[in-house]
Amino acid sequence: xxxxxxxxxxxxxxxxxxxxxxxxxxxxxxxxxxxxxxxxxxxxxxxxxxxxxxxxxxxxxxxxxxxxxxxxxxxxxxxxxxxxxxxxxxxxxxxxxxxxxxxxxxxxxxxxxxxxxxxxxxxxxxxxxxxxxxxxxxxxxxxxxxxxxxxxxxxxxxxxxxxxxxxxxxxxxxxxxxxxxxxxxxxxxxxxxxxxxxxxxxxxxxxxxxxxxxxxxxxxxxxxxxxxxxxxxxxxxxxxxxxxxxxxxxxxxxxxxxxxxxxxxxxxxxxxxxxxxxxxxxxxxxxxxxxxxxxxxxxxxxxxxxxxxxxxxxxxxxxxxxxxxxxxxxxxxxxxxxxxxxxxxxxxxxxxxxxxxxxxxxxxxxxxxxxxxxxxxxxxxxxxxxxxxxxxxxxxxx
Amino acid sequence: xxxxxxxxxxxxxxxxxxxxxxxxxxxxxxxxxxxxxxxxxxxxxxxxxxxxxxxxxxxxxxxxxxxxxxxxxxxxxxxxxxxxxxxxxxxxxxxxxxxxxxxxxxxxxxxxxxxxxxxxxxxxxxxxxxxxxxxxxxxxxxxxxx
Numbered sequence: 428x429x430x431x432x433x434x435x436x437x438x439x440x441x442x443x444x445x446x447x448x449x450x451x452x453x454x455x456x457x458x459x460x461x462x463x464x465x466x467x468x469x470x471x472x473x474x475x476x477x478x479x480x481x482x483x484x485x486x487x488x489x490x491x492x493x494x495x496x497x498x499x500x501x502x503x504x505x506x507x508x509x510x511x512x513x514x515x516x517x518x519x520x521x522x523x524x525x526x527x528x529x530x531x532x533x534x535x536x537x538x539x540x541x542x543x544x545x546x547x548x549x550x551x552x553x554x555x556x557x558x559x560x561x562x563x564x565x566x567x568x569x570x571x572x573x574x575x576x577x578x579x580x581x582x583x584x585x586x587x588x589x590x591x592x593x594x595x596x597x598x599x600x601x602x603x604x605x606x607x608x609x610x611x612x613x614x615x616x617x618x619x620x621x622x623x624x625x626x627x628x629x630x631x632x633x634x635x636x637x638x639x640x641x642x643x644x645x646x647x648x649x650x651x652x653x654x655x656x657x658x659x660x661x662x663x664x665x666x667x668x669x670x671x672x673x674x675x676x677x678x679x680x681x682x683x684x685x686x687x688x689x690x691x692x693x694x695x696x697x698x699x700x701x702x703x704x705x706x707x708x709x710x711x712x713x714x715x716x717x718x719x720x721x722x723x724x725x726x727x728x729x730x731x732x733x734x735x736x737x738x739x740x741x742x743x744x745x746x747x748x749x750x751x752x753x754x755x756x757x758x759x760x761x762x763x764x765x766x767x768x769x770x771x772x773x774x775x776x777x778x779x780x781x782x783x784x785x786x787x788x789x790x791x792x793x794x795x796x797x798x799x800x801x802x803x804x805x806x807x808x809x810x811x812x813x814x815x816x817x818x819x820x821x822x823x824x825x
Numbered sequence: 826x827x828x829x830x831x832x833x834x835x836x837x838x839x840x841x842x843x844x845x846x847x848x849x850x851x852x853x854x855x856x857x858x859x860x861x862x863x864x865x866x867x868x869x870x871x872x873x874x875x876x877x878x879x880x881x882x883x884x885x886x887x888x889x890x891x892x893x894x895x896x897x898x899x900x901x902x903x904x905x906x907x908x909x910x911x912x913x914x915x916x917x918x919x920x921x922x923x924x925x926x927x928x929x930x931x932x933x934x935x936x937x938x939x940x941x942x943x944x945x946x947x948x949x950x951x952x953x954x955x956x957x958x959x960x961x962x963x964x965x966x967x968x969x970x971x
Contacts, residue, residue, distance in 0.1 A: 555906030558924025567897030
């Protein structure tokens with residue numbers, strides 16, 4: 428296996444594009460990534476296209492927009508980890524030596540479809556009659572499992588929203604760029620306890636693209652190649668309750684262990700993390716799953732300021748956070764989490780997310796993240812999880 | 826309309842892991858135990874995801890009592906379901922876990938507790954266009970045990 432680098436990257440602003448289709452959104456991302464790498468479409472040797480709702484032919488339809496060069500196209504669907512799985516296939520295509528220059532695109536057009544999993548035949552649907560299978564229920568219960576074990580409060584989860592919404596005000600590509608103090612998060616409409624509306628990610632449309640080459644070719648295209656130091660994909664091992672309550676923890680822990688081994692680093696070496704905060708509850712669980720803090724320390728970690736931009740609570744939120752702070756807790760890691768605003772604010776067009784998370788890390792490693800730049804960022808981790816269940820972790824290095 | 830067709834339709838379980846008796850108080854949850862590795866599943870299984878075999882499986886009757894492992898209160902529900910309601914995962918006595926609604930208490934966080942003792946009952950929850958009725962199970966707190 429040879430070293431692989433990212434030489435071109437792009438993400439279009441996430442939002443709602445009623446007048447465009449997913450292929451047009453993707454085309455814009457493709458052209459921006461090509462421009463970023465100083466390449467033309469004919470230099471791309473293979474395309475890996477992640478899209479969940481257009482599982483058949485999404486990549487070909489993108490090429491119909493930007494250049495039908497006849498290259499091999501692989502269409503990927505892997506729940507919310509769709510884009511990052513496409514990226515991983517692209518990574519292997521280069522690492523294996525099969526191709527020198529490939530592209531991964533993640534895209535989705537969701538529109539305003541409402542709650543995921545809420546559809547079904549009203550006569551025979553289980554939803555709401557034999558429990559709930561909607562994502563808000565799954566991640567509400569995942570948070571309650573943490574509360575059951577460690578006494579985590581709703582307010583602790585809500586702090587992840589306060590943080591990510593604040594980060595998003597500095598990200599022009601985020602779907603929402605609106606701050607929300609703690610009381611606003613807690614007082615917004617309840618969706619599924621403990622997650623309120625402002626603790627749930629929005630639906631939306633978006634696309635992101637990455638161009639990968641072998642490391643030895645990378646400097647032909649960029650002065651700042653970003654090394655893919657680890658690329659890991661796991662599925663969920665059997666646990667006693669996983670047919671009722673998807674276990675989002677074990678497969679993330681397994682993936683993290685493998686990723687740190689591959690990259691030869693530990694969580695203490697990370698400058699930043701983009702993790703899968705589809706709901707505020709999920710963010711706290713993944714602090715522990717990724718080893719950013721010890722088990723049971725997630726609540727103390729978010730309130731310590733460590734995962735916030737600048738590694739401290741901004742003055743304006745000090746009062747909000749103070750009652751939930753554990754003064755005896757000393758963070759052992761410094762990774763800023765979801766500087767982009769996270770899925771909570773940046774948005775979560777399903778198939779686009781996996782590539783967009785990688786794009787965010789690349790922006791920072793290159794020093795191109797503007798106001799939200801994680802200063803001196805050299806190592807970043809992008810984590811995505813999809814039910815049921817796929818987890819990808821990529822570690823990127825300057 | 827419901828009255829005219831209800832008598833002609835079948836009475837069906839909404840989920841395959843609910844076995845219907847002659848009357849609603851005879852309904853019970855069914856499970857399968859893999860004879861090769863002993864894993865107990867809720868509902869029928871043809872293959873075992875733990876030991877990668879085709880069993881065989883022994884069909885068993887699961888307990889109608891259990892404890893609440895985790896819960897959430899759904900406020901934004903699918904259109905045909907009344908919200909708020911309590912959705913939970915219940916660990917059945919003797920093994921097996923099920924998704925369910927907890928009813929019989931007001932859906933408020935302060936009314937819920939982890940490990941709450943609950944008991945199953947069944948009732949008709951819907952009817953299709955052909956007049957078939959669907960029976961689902963729900964759980965309710967056991968008086969005197971919480």
